[in-house]
Amino acid sequence: MTGKTFQFEFRDLNINVDNIERAMGYPEGESHEAIYDIVVKVMKQVEAICDLKAEYRIFNDISYDDANRRITVQRTVLNTGKIIYRQIKKSDALALFVCTAGREIEERSRTAMRESDVLEGYIYDIIGSAAVEATAELMQDELEHFMKSSDLKISNRFSPGYCGWDVAEQHKLFGLIPDNYCAISLTSSALMDPVKSVSGIIGIGPDLKRQASTCRFCDMKDCLYRRQD
Amino acid sequence: MSELLTQLSYCVEFGKIDKASPYPPNLKGQEGADEIARRALDEGIKPDEILDKALIPAMAIVGDKFTKKIIYVPQMLMAAKAMSSAMKHLKPYFQSGETKRKGKFIIGTVSGDLHDIGKNLVAMMIEGAGWEIIDLGVDVNTDKFLKAINDNPGAVVGLSALLTTTMEHMKxxxxxxxxxxxxxxxxxxxxxxxxxxxxKIGADFYSPDPQGAVNYLNQFALK
Structure with missing residues (x-):
């Protein structure tokens, strides 16, 4: 079993005001002067306070149950649902990953909300989400690059709570990694602490393809965050 | 309608909180919802009139624009903040009973769930529609909801959940x-x-957006 740990800087993430406005629902090309100024201000704060970490572990001991669409990793059975199973089943190995943007962003968000600046709190929250997703993207790029040297490819990344995979299965993923891995813990309701964290799996094998996004696989056609690419 | 109430309504709709607020640009340096609400009271406009003719209609327009995707969450939050800055001047009249609200709305994110942004947004829009909000916060267990209902007879209850795992607690x-x-x-x-x-769980109403909840609640309004 191999694994790798990463620490990134906010400037590595390629996040700009435009990305954040899209994440808040504004269509391409539409902006709002007052919101723009607050996003710029909060983004500078986030740059200073975020703690971007990512880790992955590669598991070679995996097997597939086509009839029930289940993936067994070591002795843990993952019920990922049919969408993810279809994308993963050609994998020879699985990378289990966790990433976080740290705790300070959510603290700032809650403080702002408590002090009646709900808009600023909301923008902290949106930037925190964008930061952790971009961290996962960078980690995935690193994994792809690493696998390329062995002529292997990777799939998209899939997380519990998405594409029909029950969020409660997050407990199974965390059962496969050491306690406090990447400084993330899990509540009984499968909420990660810090909240601005993601976990999931990435398939590894010679016949896989990483698509621009996972949205094309997902059934939630009306999702606010659905990407068209 | 008084010119002041028209101005107040405009400030709330476009998120002009107070004189220092730089937005909207055409009102830069001018009074916002905070100062205008104070002035309206000082000039003898009844708090009921401020609420019913300026604040509630402005927030209804904001909610409608959001539903139609003419504005997005940040602008709705700006409007809600402007509304709150006006509302603080009305609080003494609510407390004395001179001004009545439409009723009480208890809201909370269910046990095990710490997400509060959606809940806060709904709470602000319902407050802007003239209801008194009793916000129980996040990770609210059943007993806390039951106690709040016991303490506030006649209140309507809103429950929020963002995780499929905590929806079970909602049930x-x-x-x-x-x-x-x-x-x-x-x-x-x-x-x-x-x-x-x-x-399926026996709740009375679901809305994908805050304005849907406001429209539904209006049938239970006490005034």
């Missing part, structure tokens, strides 16, 4: 509310919640 809480207080109306919301789920 338990709704069942307990209906079991103990059969006449209490319950609204549910949150990203994974649907109308089907609402009906």
């Amino acid at each position: 338990k809480t709704v069942e307990a509310i209906k079991g103990n207080y059969s006449g209490v109306t319950t609204l549910v919301g949150g990203a994974p919640v649907t109308m089907d789920y609402c009906l």
Whole structure:
């Protein structure tokens, strides 16, 4: 079993005001002067306070149950649902990953909300989400690059709570990694602490393809965050 | 309608909080909802009139624009903040009973769930529609909901959940509310919640957006 740990800087993430406005629902090309100024201000704060970490572990001991669409990793059975199973089943190995943007962003968000600046709190929250997703993207790029040297490819990344995979299965993923891995813990309701964290799996094998996004696989056609690419 | 109330309504709709607020640019340096509400009271306009003719209609326009995707969450939050800055001047009249609200709305994110942005947004829009909000916060267990209902007879209850795992707690809480207080109306919301789920757990209403909840609540308004 191999694994790798990463620490990134906010400037590595390629996040700009435009990305954040899209994440808040504004269509391409539409902006709002007052919101723009607050996003710029909060983004500078986030740059200073975020703690971007990512880790992955590669598991070679995996097997597939086509009839029930289940993936067994070591002795843990993952019920990922049919969408993810279809994308993963050609994998020879699985990378289990966790990433976080740290705790300070959510603290700032809650403080702002408590002090009646709900808009600023909301923008902290949106930037925190964008930061952790971009961290996962960078980690995935690193994994792809690493696998390329062995002529292997990777799939998209899939997380519990998405594409029909029950969020409660997050407990199974965390059962496969050491306690406090990447400084993330899990509540009984499968909420990660810090909240601005993601976990999931990435398939590894010679016949896989990483698509621009996972949205094309997902059934939630009306999702606010659905990407068209 | 008084010119002041028209100005106040405009400030709330476009998120002009106070004189220092730089937005909207055409009102830069001018009074915002905070100062205008104060001035309206000082000039003898009744608090009821401020609420019914300026604040509530402005927030209804904001909610409608959001539903139609003419504005987005940040602008709705700016409007809600402007509304709150005006509302603080009305609080003494609510407390004395001179001005009545439409009723009480208890809201909370269910047990195990710490997400509060959606809940806060709904709470602000419902407050802007003239209701008194009793916000129980996040990670609210069933007993806390039941105690709030007991302490506030006649209140409507809103439950929020953002995780499929905590939706189960929503079900338990709704069942307990209906079991103990059969006449209490319950609204549910949150990203994974649907109308089907609402009906399945015995809740009374689901709305994908805050204005839907406001429109539904209006039938229970006491004034």
